[in-house]
Amino acid sequence: MKQMKDQLKSISKSLVSLSKQVDRLTKQVDKLQPAKKAVAKRAAPKRRPAVRKVAARGAAGAKSMTVLDSVYNVIKRSRKGVSIAVLREKTGLDSRQLSNALYKLSKKGMVRTKSRGIYV
Numbered sequence: 001m002k003q004m005k006d007q008l009k010s011i012s013k014s015l016v017s018l019s020k021q022v023d024r025l026t027k028q029v030d031k032l033q034p035a036k037k038a039v040a041k042r043a044a045p046k047r048r049p050a051v052r053k054v055a056a057r058g059a060a061g062a063k064s065m066t067v068l069d070s071v072y073n074v075i076k077r078s079r080k081g082v083s084i085a086v087l088r089e090k091t092g093l094d095s096r097q098l099s100n101a102l103y104k105l106s107k108k109g110m111v112r113t114k115s116r117g118i119y120v
Contacts, residue, residue: 067091067100068105071091071102071105074090074091075105081119082120083117084098084117084119106119
């Protein structure tokens with residue numbers, strides 16, 4: 001029992017010394033951080049416009065077709081409606097993706113069910 005107490009005391013002392021070292025290191029880091037912030041403020045404006053231009057080009061470019069768009073376009077092109085099998089062929093989606101897309105389109109009111117499995 002005494003041996004365990006001695007070990008616990010030594011561990012406690014070690015932890016105290018480690019916490020003091022951590023405190024010293026955090027103080028040193030805090031001293032260095034304001035200098036880095038000042039440097040970062042000077043360098044940041046040079047980098048930011050380039051990033052904005054790239055983002056602007058991406059937004060101005062052609063939109064990529066989403067799953068909902070592709071399903072809606074196939075349904076819109078048909079006169080009498082489209083079955084799920086035809087939708088699967090033309091869009092290349094699996095059954096789960098297709099059912100999710102049809103659910104969302106029907107909730108938005110863009111597509112309605114003519115009969116079971118036929119969408120207009």
